[in-house]
Each structure stands twice: as C-alpha cells, then as structure tokens.
Amino acid sequence: MxxxxxSVFIFLFLVVTVMGFAAARWRRAAALDNLDEWGLGGRGFxxxxxxxxxxxxxxxxYTFIAVPATLYAGSVTGFFAVPYTIVxxxxxxxxxxxxxxxxxxxxxxxxxxxxxxxxxxxxxxxxVAITGIVATMPYIALQLVGMQVVLEVMGLQSSSDNxxxxxxxxxxxxxILAAYTYSSGLRAPALIAFVKDTLIYIxxxxxxxxxPHHLGGWGHIFDSAQSSFDDFNKTNADAIAAxxxxxxxxxxxxxxxxxYASLALGSALAxxxxxxxxxxxxxxxxRNVIRRNASLLPAYSFLLGLxxxxxxxxxxxxxxxxxxxxxxxxxxxxxxPSWFAGVAYAAIVIGALVPAAIMSIAAANLWTRNIYKAFLxxxxxxxxxxxxxxxxxxxxxxxxLIFVLALSKDFAINLQLLGGVWILQTLPAIVVGLYTRWxxxxxxxxxxxVAMVWGTWTEYDIASPTQAHFGGPLTTFWGTDTKVYVxxxxxxxxxxxxxxxxxxxxxxxxxxxVDATRLEDYSVxxxxxxxxxxxxxxxxxx
Amino acid sequence: xxxxxxxxIIVGILLIPPIVVPLLVGLYxxxxxxxxxxxFYYWFQFLLIPCAAAFTVTAYYVAxxxxxxxxxARGLPExxxxxxxx
Numbered sequence: 191m192x193x194x195x196x197s198v199f200i201f202l203f204l205v206v207t208v209m210g211f212a213a214a215r216w217r218r219a220a221a222l223d224n225l226d227e228w229g230l231g232g233r234g235f236x237x238x239x240x241x242x243x244x245x246x247x248x249x250x251x252y253t254f255i256a257v258p259a260t261l262y263a264g265s266v267t268g269f270f271a272v273p274y275t276i277v278x279x280x281x282x283x284x285x286x287x288x289x290x291x292x293x294x295x296x297x298x299x300x301x302x303x304x305x306x307x308x309x310x311x312x313x314x315x316x317x318v319a320i321t322g323i324v325a326t327m328p329y330i331a332l333q334l335v336g337m338q339v340v341l342e343v344m345g346l347q348s349s350s351d352n353x354x355x356x357x358x359x360x361x362x363x364x365x366i367l368a369a370y371t372y373s374s375g376l377r378a379p380a381l382i383a384f385v386k387d388t389l390i391y392i393x394x395x396x397x398x399x400x401x402p403h404h405l406g407g408w409g410h411i412f413d414s415a416q417s418s419f420d421d422f423n424k425t426n427a428d429a430i431a432a433x434x435x436x437x438x439x440x441x442x443x444x445x446x447x448x449x450y451a452s453l454a455l456g457s458a459l460a461x462x463x464x465x466x467x468x469x470x471x472x473x474x475x476x477r478n479v480i481r482r483n484a485s486l487l488p489a490y491s492f493l494l495g496l497x498x499x500x501x502x503x504x505x506x507x508x509x510x511x512x513x514x515x516x517x518x519x520x521x522x523x524x525x526x527p528s529w530f531a532g533v534a535y536a537a538i539v540i541g542a543l544v545p546a547a548i549m550s551i552a553a554a555n556l557w558t559r560n561i562y563k564a565f566l567x568x569x570x571x572x573x574x575x576x577x578x579x580x581x582x583x584x585x586x587x588x589x590x591l592i593f594v595l596a597l598s599k600d601f602a603i604n605l606q607l608l609g610g611v612w613i614l615q616t617l618p619a620i621v622v623g624l625y626t627r628w629x630x631x632x633x634x635x636x637x638x639x640v641a642m643v644w645g646t647w648t649e650y651d652i653a654s655p656t657q658a659h660f661g662g663p664l665t666t667f668w669g670t671d672t673k674v675y676v677x678x679x680x681x682x683x684x685x686x687x688x689x690x691x692x693x694x695x696x697x698x699x700x701x702x703x704v705d706a707t708r709l710e711d712y713s714v715x716x717x718x719x720x721x722x723x724x725x726x727x728x729x730x731x732x
Numbered sequence: 733x734x735x736x737x738x739x740x741i742i743v744g745i746l747l748i749p750p751i752v753v754p755l756l757v758g759l760y761x762x763x764x765x766x767x768x769x770x771x772f773y774y775w776f777q778f779l780l781i782p783c784a785a786a787f788t789v790t791a792y793y794v795a796x797x798x799x800x801x802x803x804x805a806r807g808l809p810e811x812x813x814x815x816x817x818x
Contacts, residue, residue: 412770495778
C-alpha cells in the first residue's frame with residue numbers, strides 16, 4: 191500500500207461523502223418525503239445535470255473495469271461497447287420523450303407505472319417491475335466487484351480468511367453510500383456525478399496521452415497486442431482447434447461480425463429498459479432536455495472507446511495479472527506517479543458509487559410503486575411511499591453486498607449476463623406501448639414469460655472453456671452456425687409469441703383492459719395542462 | 733400552418749444511419765489504412781461517434797421545428813429557444 195496514493199484516494203472519497211450528505215440541501219424542496227423529490231430529484235434537472243446523471247448510469251465502474259479486461263484477455267468483441275453507445279442515442283431520441291410526457295401527465299415514477307396505466311393490467315405491471323428488480327440487483331453487485339478490484343490492487347484488503355474482515359474497506363465505503371442515498375435520494379448521485387466524470391475524464395485523457403507516449407506510441411501498442419495474441423494462438427493452436435480455448439486477435443474474424451453487431455444492438459435496446467436509466471430520464475425538467483442530451487451524450491462514447499483500449503496498453507506495458515479485471519488498475523499502479531494513481535483509483539471507486547446509488551433508488555421505486563402500493567397498501571400516502579423506498583434502497587444495497595462478499599463473484603457476473611436477457615423482454619410492453627395499444631395485455635405477458643424461460647434456459651446451457659454454464663452471451667442462430675446475442679433471439683421469440691397471441695386474444699374477444707392515457711398525453715411538455723412545472727416549490731438554494 | 737408530417741419523416745430518416753452503419757462490421761473490419769498508429773477498425777469506429785452525433789443533432793433541430801408546428805396546430809403556447817415553456 192502506497193501512502194501518497196492512499197491519502198489522495200481517501201481525500202477524494204471524503205469530498206464525495208460530504209457532497210453526498212450536502213446534496214439533501216441542494217435545489218432544496220419544501221419536503222423530501224415523497225417519491226418525486228426523493229426518487230426523482232424533484233423532476234427538475236436541466237441538460238447539464240442530466241448529462242452527468244445519465245452518463246453516470248451508462249458508464250459505470252464495472253464498465254471501466256470489464257471492458258478493457260476483455261480486450262486485455264484477447265477478445266476484441268469487448269469493443270462492441272463503442273458501437274453500442276453509438277446506436278443507443280438515436281433510440282433514446284425516438285422513444286424516451288414520449289415516455290417522459292406520459293409519465294409527467296400521470297405522475298408515473300417507474301416504467302411499470304406506465305405499463306399499469308396503459309394496459310390496465312396489474313399482472314403485466316408486476317412482471318415488468320419484478321424483471322426490473324432482478325435485472326438491477328446483479329448490476330449493483332457488479333459495481334461492488336469493480337470497487338473490490340481497485341481496493342485489491344491498492345493493497346487495501348487484509349489477508350484474513352474471514353470475508354467480513356477481508357473486505358472491511360468495501361463495507362465501510364458501502365455503508366457511507368447507503369447513508370447518504372437514504373438521506374438525499376437522487377440528489378446525491380446527481381451531485382456526485384460531476385466529480386466522478388471530471389475525475390474520470392482527467393484520468394483517461396492523461397492515460398491515453400501519457401502512457402502511450404512512454405510506450406512508443408499507439409502503433410507500437412497495437413503491434414505488441416497483436417504479436418502477443420499471435421504467440422498465444424501459436425502455442426495454443428491445438429486447444430483452439432479443439433474448442434478448449436478461444437483464438438485471440440485485435441480485429442474480429444468474419445465469423446464474429448454478427449456477434450459483435452447483435453451485442454451492440456441488443457445492449458442498446460436493453461439499456462433504456464433498465465429502471466435506473468428511466469429514473470435518470472424522468473428526473474429531467476422538460477422533454478426537450480432528453481433530445482438535447484441524446485445529441486450530447488456521444489462524447490462519453492469516445493471516452494469509453496479510449497478506455498477500452500487501455501486493455502491493449504496494459505499488454506504493451508507488460509502488465510501481468512491472472513485476473514484480467516485487474517489489468518487497468520495495475521496499469522495505473524505501474525505507470526502513474528503514486529499521487530495520480532490515487533486520483534485514478536478514486537475515479538473508479540466513485541464511478542461505482544454513482545450508478546449503485548441510482549440503481550438502488552430505481553429498484554426501490556419499483557418495489558414501492560408496483561408491489562407495495564399496487565398489492566400491499568393501496569392507500570399509501572406519498573410520505574409512506576418515500577419511507578418504503580428509502581428503506582428498500584438500503585435492503586437492495588446490502589443484499590448486493592452480501593451477495594458479492596459471501597457468495598461468489600462469478601455468480602453475480604452470470605446473473606448480470608442474464609439480467610441483460612431478461613430486461614430486454616420488457617421492451618414490447620414499454621416501447622411498443624408508447625406508440626400503439628395493438629398488443630393485447632395477456633399476449634404481452636405470455637410473450638414475456640416464454641422469452642424469459644427460453645432465454646434463461648439457453649444461457650444456462652452455454653458452456654465456455656472455463657465454465658459449464660452461463661459461459662457467455664452468445665449462441666448459434668436457428669438454422670445457421672452464426673453466433674448471436676441470446677437476448678436478441680429471446681426478443682424475437684417474444685415478439686412472435688406476442689403477435690400470434692394478440693391475434694388469438696382478439697379473435698376470442700378477451701377484454702382489453704382500460705387505457706388511462708390519451709393520445710395527446712404522449713407529446714405534452716412541462717407547464718402544459720395537467721403537467722406540473724418543476725416540482726420544487728422554493729427557489730433553488732444555489 | 734404547414735404540416736409537421738414531412739419533418740417527422742425527415743427525423744426518422746436521419747436516425748437510421750447512426751443505428752445501421754455501426755452494425756455493419758464488414759464495412760470496417762480491416763487493419764489498413766492506419767491513422768496515428770490506430771488500425772482502421774478502431775479509428776473508423778471512433779470517427780463514427782461524431783458522425784452519428786451530427787445526425788442526431790440535425791434530427792434535434794428538425795424535431796424542434798416539428799414540435800413547434802404540432803403545438804401551434806393544437807393551440808398550445810409556444811416554447812422558448814431552449815424548447816421549454818416560457
């Protein structure tokens with residue numbers, strides 16, 4: 191453990207902690223005891239704040255650790271993160287303003303609220319809510335995995351065999367996070383997101399200029415990655431031919447094109463089905479902020495691409511780690527002066543706190559609105575709703591913590607893989623529902639159920655050279671030998687089942703349910719009839 | 733008041749290339765030509781980012797005009813230059 195790096199790290203962590211608690215007073219509202227305030231930050235964030243907040247959702251600590259790790263490990267497929275974050279913005283542009291409008295007119299806090307209002311079906315809304323919660327939980331757990339990797343490289347883990355003592359620093363960081371999320375709600379991650387992104391931008395820009403300069407330029411970096419992969423392929427030629435190891439390279443072979451494209455498209459479609467992304471979007475003050483952000487957010491894609499390439503930089507710099515996830519923190523440790531390494535560690539750890547807070551708030555809102563209020567206490571007051579959400583946000587976070595520490599890390603990673611498959615299956619109900627009500631509610635539920643079962647079973651069956659189950663996100667497309675992202679295939683099944691079942695339901699004249707929304711609800715803006723202005727009654731304190 | 737329909741069609745068309753082009757991996761799975769040491773595969777995808785943003789920014793301005801026409805047609809108040817209610 192390096193004292194300078196450690197001091198810088200602790201200093202930045204303390205700054206963020208103070209900000210997290212102070213956030214409760216930022217853009218102060220009369221009361222924090224309702225979900226619009228605690229769970230959506232007063233629904234008053236403009237372009238600037240929303241840019242950081244939504245960026246904090248998409249570019250998480252786990253992304254920073256895992257994406258370069260795949261490149262380090264020789265699988266160029268990991269670079270799909272770049273096309274994925276290009277493709278996602280036109281998609282946001284198209285449908286999220288409609289979700290914003292209808293949610294503001296009707297006071298919806300979660301995507302499941304919208305489904306309930308649109309289809310008049312508590313069952314379908316429950317399905318969407320549960321999918322959202324189970325898909326988000328492992329995502330939170332992975333933020334912890336990201337933090338854990340950094341703490342390991344910093345040498346902050348004691349060698350004790352007791353899982354609690356061993357990960358005490360992680361535990362402390364998490365207790366602090368839980369406390370300020372509890373007291374400040376969505377305002378805490380929104381405020382901290384500024385620090386997070388500023389630090390990450392500085393670290394990445396320095397890393398991609400300073401380190402390659404030391405190592406002889408980018409051309410040399412790509413060449414050394416290539417030659418290291420060529421060596422690997424030569425020594426392991428037999429194992430690769432037998433399917434016991436994966437060939438490595440810096441450019442995907444033609445056979446991997448569809449894998450690359452389908453991962454990018456599937457992930458882009460899934461991203462805004464995650465409840466935490468919806469939370470970020472609904473916290474904006476006007477529908478225009480969303481479109482403007484869809485045009486500005488690609489700046490992050492650039493960052494992510496450069497970050498991914500640090501995996502190759504680590505190879506060229508001679509970083510040797512058995513766990514590829516440690517490659518980037520180890521690269522910082524080796525190449526940076528210790529004070530700047532401290533900044534870099536803090537950037538990644540704070541990069542885990544922001545999304546973990548937003549995700550736990552989003553999952554808590556789903557529980558409160560679509561399970562607690564829908565089934566357990568229909569007459570809950572806004573204050574009771576906020577109280578439920580606050581407590582559940584704690585439960586969710588500690589659940590994730592116990593998960594990672596006491597159970598296996600791989601289990602969390604497998605579940606996150608499944609989470610992507612699962613969450614995409616809520617798209618027909620949410621996105622298609624924004625445009626047309628042609629799909630029948632029971633057909634949507636059936637399509638969802640079939641796709642969930644098929645997707646889970648298919649994932650379970652995928653073996654990799656190192657794992658018997660959940661070996662990766664790809665499987666062969668029906669009737670071909672091309673590998674494709676499982677989530678996208680499950681989504682196709684979902685659509686086909688939903689369409690066929692809708693025709694059957696219509697023929698049988700099964701009742702359609704009541705639609706609480708009207709056509710004009712999908713295009714209203716802040717200040718229009720029935721849409722409240724910024725919900726903060728007092729002038730913002732800053 | 734002119735109709736907003738042609739504008740929404742333009743918005744739709746503008747959003748297609750940034751979704752489709754990045755998915756056509758066969759277009760760019762090459763090493764040469766290199767740029768500042770980056771293989772074509774990498775610098776092309778980086779180049780796609782500002783190009784895609786140019787499409788969405790254009791779509792943003794077209795959509796703003798379309799929204800203005802839609803609101804006028806429904807007798808709703810105008811939005812200010814930031815697209816918000818005055």
